Amino acid sequence: MTETWIILGASSAIARAFARQQAATGARLILAGRNHQELLEQAQDLCLRGAPEADAAEFDIRNPGTFAPIIDLAAQTTGTVNAAVFVGSMPEQADIDRDPDLLDTVVLDNFTGPAHFLHALAPLLEARGKGTVIGIGSVAGDRGRLGNYAYGAAKAGFHTYLSGLRNRLGRKGVQVITVKPGFVDTAMTWGIEGMFLVASPEDIAKALITATRKRKNEIYTPWFWRYIMLIIRNIPEFIFKKLSI
Amino acid sequence: MRWKTTTYSGWGNHLRATGQLARPEKTALLAPLLADEPAPAIGNRRSYGDACLNSDGRAIDMTRLDNLIGFDPDSGTLHAQAGVLIGDILDIFGPLGWMPAVMPGTGFVTLGGAIANDVHGKNHELTGSFGQHVASIELINQAGDIETITTETHPDLFRATIGGLGQTGVIASATLRLARCPGGTIAVSERRMADLDAFLDAFHGSTATYQVGWIDMGARGESMGRGILEEGSPAEGRFAKPRKLRAVPFTLPGFAINRLSVRAFNALYLRRVPKSGRERERPLRDFFFPLDRVLNWNRVYGKRGFQQFQCILPDETAPAALREMLDLISASGIASPLSVLKRLGPGRAGMLSFPMQGFTLAVDIATKKGSNALLAS
Numbered sequence A: 001m002t003e004t005w006i007i008l009g010a011s012s013a014i015a016r017a018f019a020r021q022q023a024a025t026g027a028r029l030i031l032a033g034r035n036h037q038e039l040l041e042q043a044q045d046l047c048l049r050g051a052p053e054a055d056a057a058e059f060d061i062r063n064p065g066t067f068a069p070i071i072d073l074a075a076q077t078t079g080t081v082n083a084a085v086f087v088g089s090m091p092e093q094a095d096i097d098r099d100p101d102l103l104d105t106v107v108l109d110n111f112t113g114p115a116h117f118l119h120a121l122a123p124l125l126e127a128r129g130k131g132t133v134i135g136i137g138s139v140a141g142d143r144g145r146l147g148n149y150a151y152g153a154a155k156a157g158f159h160t161y162l163s164g165l166r167n168r169l170g171r172k173g174v175q176v177i178t179v180k181p182g183f184v185d186t187a188m189t190w191g192i193e194g195m196f197l198v199a200s201p202e203d204i205a206k207a208l209i210t211a212t213r214k215r216k217n218e219i220y221t222p223w224f225w226r227y228i229m230l231i232i233r234n235i236p237e238f239i240f241k242k243l244s245i
Numbered sequence B: 001m002r003w004k005t006t007t008y009s010g011w012g013n014h015l016r017a018t019g020q021l022a023r024p025e026k027t028a029l030l031a032p033l034l035a036d037e038p039a040p041a042i043g044n045r046r047s048y049g050d051a052c053l054n055s056d057g058r059a060i061d062m063t064r065l066d067n068l069i070g071f072d073p074d075s076g077t078l079h080a081q082a083g084v085l086i087g088d089i090l091d092i093f094g095p096l097g098w099m100p101a102v103m104p105g106t107g108f109v110t111l112g113g114a115i116a117n118d119v120h121g122k123n124h125e126l127t128g129s130f131g132q133h134v135a136s137i138e139l140i141n142q143a144g145d146i147e148t149i150t151t152e153t154h155p156d157l158f159r160a161t162i163g164g165l166g167q168t169g170v171i172a173s174a175t176l177r178l179a180r181c182p183g184g185t186i187a188v189s190e191r192r193m194a195d196l197d198a199f200l201d202a203f204h205g206s207t208a209t210y211q212v213g214w215i216d217m218g219a220r221g222e223s224m225g226r227g228i229l230e231e232g233s234p235a236e237g238r239f240a241k242p243r244k245l246r247a248v249p250f251t252l253p254g255f256a257i258n259r260l261s262v263r264a265f266n267a268l269y270l271r272r273v274p275k276s277g278r279e280r281e282r283p284l285r286d287f288f289f290p291l292d293r294v295l296n297w298n299r300v301y302g303k304r305g306f307q308q309f310q311c312i313l314p315d316e317t318a319p320a321a322l323r324e325m326l327d328l329i330s331a332s333g334i335a336s337p338l339s340v341l342k343r344l345g346p347g348r349a350g351m352l353s354f355p356m357q358g359f360t361l362a363v364d365i366a367t368k369k370g371s372n373a374l375l376a377s
């Protein structure tokens, strides 16, 4: 049976690595992104790397009116439909403090936009009765930190949404995986101060594939972030509120 | 485009640069970036020395622009962005019957870096240098203009770009003529070489496609120049699954590479091959990129890193010059594992390319007291 993966936010470095690893196993890909030309180049690359087919669909996560073509493409396939959501944005907290309107777009890009998309896709997945949804959250969603609590709050909302979606789709045989990456070496973090234990997009992509195979519910990646966040979550609030980590 | 201020180094970890790096992840960002502020490109920093460093300046990291653009399975012509790794080209196109005609000793170099250094492989005598298999280059000049150049359209610029260390502009993509890849293995014969004369004679007598010598730089007296000659020819064995990489988890202390550890290593390495020699089939990656199995192996050289000395010697002067260098290095007491002796043919594609007919010796030397004096001599 052929596997089809919808890659939402296909231009993210993690998404590109993930799509390539899927292509190498012969999966069919539907690439969704904002720039058509870029998507065509990526589709060609993936076909040369083993994908039997790769389609490009232009969309904007802030505009649910652009979702239908992606879902139509998926509906036309036979076999298993899967989706991985990489869309997100992380303006600097200082910029948000200066321009609080940015709060709306952060929530839209990281939480309500992806939730809208998954809501639109859910009926197809339920009808197929199988498949996997991967939602990329972040360790930042585990606790509100001084440095990026707006982004963290949006990711936390997405985590909670994914947990509910897991409950809904799990009943129909569809797996939903919440992914909480630590720092990853991508355009989002390039040149930002204070990064440590930075993982490569390829390693994160590999972890996503393993989590899919093992039908995980939630992963931290790389794995040690589970323990780092365990500690951070357990710092009492009266101490935490004085820290600037 | 965000610029990252960072300290970085080449593979030898000996020289470092502090400067600003941009790493575009989208093709469309590249030309405007250059028009904005001209900067040289760097690849995967597998150059040992300072070729990939721009101290106090800016540079553009090309590793994320790594799309395959087009492939013609009949002629084996591949068009790819400059950031694609040579090892990935081998992995992807090998099973389809094609591979890069020339590959350096590591698969972690980018297509752009392979062109900019006009790299040579273990088959140089027969196949020439990397640039001889490049059909065209898409070059972005300092003004941000994109031009496709070939030997026909821009003979001088083309020859200046191949082996040109990035000085003519940024290579955005290139078209390669791949070579046939009959199977997933190389039939390898390994023979012990008793001394330098035996080594050079064996090289002259060899007709194998691939030839590489591992020379024990510590051996003195009668066994000076002893080592192992590895000869390979393409075979039709199955393609191996990608192997698990091991990593050196942290930089070892500088004393890890010392006379004793290196002598023990070299002796073990020589003894791996029985006196009577051995023949076996090896997966392509194991044969072409033996060191790639351990990521970050450069960390064994400690914080101060190492330098690679490489020279090329014409056939007439090679025996005497090699003997003199072996003498110098073994007498210096500075340990140097894994020294490579290769035979090169006349093939070269650039004005500044390294190869010419003769022998090339490459010696890794840990940065220690006396290593600079040795390199200077």
Ligand SMILES: Cc1cc2nc3c(=O)[nH]c(=O)nc-3n(C[C@H](O)[C@H](O)[C@H](O)COP(=O)(O)OP(=O)(O)OC[C@H]3O[C@@H](n4cnc5c(N)ncnc54)[C@H](O)[C@@H]3O)c2cc1C
Pocket: B011, B040, B041, B042, B043, B044, B045, B046, B047, B048, B051, B052, B062, B082, B083, B103, B104, B105, B106, B108, B109, B110, B111, B112, B113, B114, B116, B117, B118, B119, B120, B121, B122, B164, B165, B166, B167, B169, B170, B171, B172, B291
């Ligand atoms: C273990 C090992 C074995 C090796 N074996 C061999 C060998 O057998 N034969 C051999 O010839 N070499 C060998 N090398 C050297 C290596 O092949 C070259 O240094 C190669 O150029 C490294 O490519 P890179 O992508 O890492 O480029 P970098 O080291 O990052 O850059 C090398 C040069 O290329 C230029 N450059 C890189 N990308 C571009 C671009 N897109 N446009 C314009 N200029 C660019 C840079 O400006 C720089 O001058 C070996 C190196 C290692 C570490």
Ligand SMILES: NC(=O)c1ccc[n+]([C@@H]2O[C@H](COP(=O)([O-])OP(=O)(O)OC[C@H]3O[C@@H](n4cnc5c(N)ncnc54)[C@H](OP(=O)(O)O)[C@@H]3O)[C@@H](O)[C@H]2O)c1
Pocket: A008, A009, A010, A011, A012, A013, A014, A015, A033, A034, A035, A059, A060, A061, A062, A085, A086, A087, A088, A089, A090, A109, A136, A137, A138, A139, A180, A181, A182, A183, A184, A185, A186, A187, A188, A189
């Ligand atoms: N990098 C890290 O350290 C890290 C850590 C934890 C979690 N994450 C998460 O990992 C995911 C991937 O991020 P990344 O690091 O790879 O960074 P990235 O390259 O910036 O990826 C963000 C992706 O979201 C897309 N996107 C943004 N706004 C959009 C919009 N309005 N409509 C459609 N697509 C939009 C981007 O598309 P364009 O190319 O068109 O902008 C891009 O594909 C994100 O969800 C991020 O929050 C990253």
